[in-house]
Ligand SMILES: NC(=O)C1=CN([C@@H]2O[C@H](COP(=O)(O)OP(=O)(O)OC[C@H]3O[C@@H](n4cnc5c(N)ncnc54)[C@H](OP(=O)(O)O)[C@@H]3O)[C@@H](O)[C@H]2O)C=CC1
């Protein structure tokens with residue numbers, strides 16, 4: 001009889017999603033988080049890693065890869081590094097997972113799409129990333145599929161939370177500093193709370209723990225984002241309107257602008273809303289509306305210690 005507790009090996013530690021996963025997956029059993037600074041298990045995806053020995057050492061029942069190169073604009077200047085972390089390292093990880101027959105849960109992005117759709121993207125719609133980050137994430141998806149590993153690729157979008165680098169924290173900081181903010185209103189997507197991603201992952205893993213054969217049947221890509229949609233300007237407005245009720249801020253106006261008025265090194269999709277029906281139908285998981293999620297995050301931010 002296997003007396004080992006159910007073990008999840010998370011790649012990533014202090015990242016937005018990794019941090020929330022550590023807490024949510026602890027309800028399933030043992031959690032091991034590996035990142036550049038986690039000892040005794042340190043992993044630097046920019047380097048070659050011996051994932052086979054990591055798996056032998058940690059004996060996981062599943063691997064959850066929440067580590068990635070996520071600097072969208074910077075990736076345009078360092079495409080090799082983005083590809084190394086988001087594609088080559090992912091290929092090595094997936095091959096090791098396949099060899100050991102351990103399921104791999106991996107996160108990908110709405111930025112694999114070009115944003116020309118008129119309605120929410122389904123999983124099997126053609127991809128066409130507009131920047132290096134999206135290209136590297138797409139290459140990671142393809143490497144996993146080619147590895148033969150049992151896997152779930154969870155594409156999410158516009159991730160935010162109370163920790164880490166994200167749009168919510170940037171807007172709150174800028175609102176304290178500037179009287180006027182200009183925010184693009186012609187890019188539409190789904191802001192998604194990091195904790196909801198972690199909770200959904202836990203809900204899926206509970207089902208896989210109960211019935212490990214499910215992963216073989218259901219390997220593939222799934223969209224995991226909040227319900228509803230909005231522009232970055234909508235998101236900024238919702239963030240700052242709440243902040244204004246809680247504290248005195250400099251910001252008086254949030255001006256809607258076009259993408260052309262806010263030039264960035266990386267091109268972003270104009271429309272990247274993801275259809276989540278496949279996840280709901282397969283695993284019974286559907287996230288609440290992004291505005292509802294934002295209220296919960298705001299409630300946490302309103303606690304005096306944050
Ligand atoms: N942020 C977003 O808006 C979106 C993210 N995603 C995807 O979701 C996943 C999680 O993203 P998120 O939590 O926001 O990312 P973060 O940028 O918050 O965190 C990135 C994580 O990757 C780890 N990492 C980065 N470089 C390396 C490296 N060289 N070696 C080892 N670990 C490394 C970091 O390690 P450490 O813990 O040491 O800091 C950290 O845990 C990623 O796959 C991302 O592509 C998808 C859509 C939107």
Ligand SMILES: Cc1cn([C@H]2C[C@H](O)[C@@H](COP(=O)(O)OP(=O)(O)O[C@H]3O[C@@H](C)C(=O)[C@@H](O)[C@H]3O)O2)c(=O)[nH]c1=O
Pocket residue numbers: 070071072073108109110111156157158159166167170174181182183184187232262264268
């Ligand atoms: C700071 C700022 C940004 N913007 C615009 C620029 C851009 O079009 C949009 C979002 O900018 P950010 O750089 O914060 O977000 P960005 O890094 O593009 O976020 C993306 O990250 C990766 C990891 C993903 O996978 C995506 O799903 C998405 O979340 O807002 C403004 O219009 N005004 C501003 O003051």
